[in-house]
Amino acid sequence: MISVSHLSKRFADNEVLKDINLNIKQGEVVAIIGPSGSGKSTLLRCLNLLEKPNTGTIKIGSVALNSEHYHNKDEINLRKQSAMVFQHYNLFKNKTALENITYPLIVGQKIGKDKAKQQGLSLLERVGMLPYANQFPITLSGGQQQRIAIARALAVRPKVLLFDEPTSALDPERVHEVLQVMLQLAKEHITMIIVTHEMEFAKYVADRIIFMANGVIVEEGPAKSIIDNPQHELTQRFLRQIT
Ligand code: ADP
């Protein structure tokens, strides 16, 4: 359902992604691991077109964008195919939990206010945040804010959810509640790409793990075999360092 071919991205002289090729099936959960600076965030940001690739093709569902035959319409359509969950939640601070979810529905998707509210409440319930619907982000814990961010990402019914280190900014005792929500989504067969340092979680939840270093995919395979039996020296070294 997602296919990336010959994707490259550079910032000035720094080639951050080098000829990335990737295919992801509907309902698949893919974890991306790798050292800091290896290009994991840039890859997610390219999929969501927060960054424009220099070369290559990205296809999600039936929408494709080729860096050589560029159409604005494809760009707008492709962006709608995915939704991102960021490390620092990026909620609207001046909106309540519920408004954070209904705003993109009302403004972006032109859904009526009542219907948006119904959908928003049901999404809050799904992430266990219904009791907090009318609270502002600042009054909530990091874990609670991240669960709202996940509900907001789900609201636009994307083909794929992109998570960029969703638990890295959380207090340790708050990590679990966010991983729990993500586990639930995985069980519902929502397609997800998750950049994470939570190896136990990745091993348990991901169908596949991709190890990146220096802008390339070094090794990929079933989660358990990558973690328990990495083949490449760089993967072995990385896993030794973080566990
Ligand atoms: P990771 O998420 O794996 O830590 P990133 O994708 O954030 O890695 O970064 C990969 C490389 O790209 C790093 O060298 C980083 O400094 C560089 N980089 C990322 N974003 C930008 C940007 N907007 N401008 C310039 N360089 C960037």
Ligand code: MG
């Ligand atoms: Mg990153």
